Amino acid sequence: AQSVTQPDIHITVSEGASLELRCNYSYGATPYLFWYVQSPGQGLQLLLKYFSGDTLVQGIKGFEAEFKRSQSSFNLRKPSVHWSDAAEYFCAVGARGSGNTGKLIFGQGTTLQVKP
């Protein structure tokens, strides 16, 4: 069955520290991969996406993610966290093919808390 697992429900890091949010997926083939961020009471904002090519992708707000096919992972990283990064982060996967556009499977989310 297709699924996305974000093992860490809640993470707390100090401002200025590095961050890594984990995402593992189970899928029949290499999917499209996404990370979204959701601030409290808000919609989801796309941070970055992987379709093909370079397995290290850069996103907005200084985030990056690395696709590792052998590990079925797409972990999100940031070298130095800012207080404004506190939010909920969702990893999502989608099937390739125009008929599947937008039909994403989401992980349960990881809540990031940033300590001053």
Next chain:
Amino acid sequence: SQTIHQWPATLVQPVGSPLSLECTVEGTSNPNLYWYRQAAGRGLQLLFYSVGIGQISSEVPQNLSASRPQDRQFILSSKKLLLSDSGFYLCAWATSGNTIYFGEGSWLTVV
């Protein structure tokens, strides 16, 4: 640029009452449109998607329905709300670029 509008932002409705959430997209034509629901403490679940006017596909059986009366308008409805319908509803759109973009969401509390 493309924008997506969703309303109302917040809604408190009694059990058994009807529901209508509306979503419109600007700056694009013939988008794929989606309704997702985020229940408390859970991830997002795809409810409906539409690839064109009048074309609706349901992903999960439920008490809700969707309609697409115009190219850039997507409506989520219910005739009689249940307590379990409470949640955060997100409209989204996508083009052939395989990336979806979300609206600001609508909080629905059924009491």
